Amino acid sequence: MYFIYNLLFNFEVTKLTILGLDQNQLQSLPSGVFDKLAQLTYLYLQSNKLQSLPSGVFDKLTKLTQLPLHTNQLKSLHSLPHGVFDKLTSLTYLNLEANKLQSLPHGVFDKLTSLTLLHLGANKLQSLPHGVFDKLTSLTYLHLGANKLQSLPHGVFDKLTSLTYLHLGANKLQSLPHGVFDKLTKLTTLVLYTNQLKYVPVPSHDKV
Incomplete structure (x- = not known):
């Protein structure tokens, strides 16, 4: 970690647009x-051992479009401090797959209005905050598979009118809120395998 710290602080790196730090042993930043x-437009941090992210660590990266953070050890609310992604208004790709996230902070994605792909699969999410995806109106791909979701909030996907792919497989869903998919008029792929559903959800007749 100290080598990387010294490299980025002591050398002239201001013109970098791509930085690959993936597949190392980083435990912190x-x-x-x-x-x-x-x-910077691409920052690769996947396949490390990151347990948390410092507050404001991405604040200067306003041109960043790709942020893979998958296969780390992010776990609790403290792993994702308040506003950690707020300055990343150009971000289109965020991958948090295969961490140990048990919950998501309220508003954690609210500033990511350019995001088109969000991968949250293979974590330990048991629930989703109300409105957690409401600002992601450009999102086309959402992966929530292989978590421990037991239920979904009413209207959780209502603002995702550009969504084409939704993965909810390998969770513990026993039922789905009425009309939960009704606003997803562009959806082409819906994955619900390996849950505990007792009925197939049928879209409402007043779908818009």
Whole structure:
């Protein structure tokens, strides 16, 4: 970690647009480690051992479009501090798959209005906050498979009118809210295998 810290702080790296730190042994990131990298568009942090993210660690990366964080050890609400993604308004791809997330902070994705792909599969999510996806109106791909979801909030997908792919397989869903998919008029793929559903959800007749 200290080598990476010294590299990014002590060398002229302000023109970097792509930075690959994936498949290392990183357990943490120093505060301000990316502050000189305002031109960065791709930041690869997957396949490390990150247990948390410092507050403001991505704040200078306003041009970032791709952020793979999958296959780390992010676990609790404290792993994703308030506003950690708020400055990433150009981000189109966020992958948090295969961490150990048990819950999501309220508003964690609210500023990611350009996001088209969000992968949250293979975590330990038991529930979703109300409105957690409401600002993601550009989202086309949402993966929530292989979690421990037992239920879904009413209207949880209502704002995702651009969504084409939704994966809810390998959870513990026993039932679905009435009309939960009705606003997903562009959806082409819906995955619900390996749950505990006792009926097939039927769209409402007043679907718009």
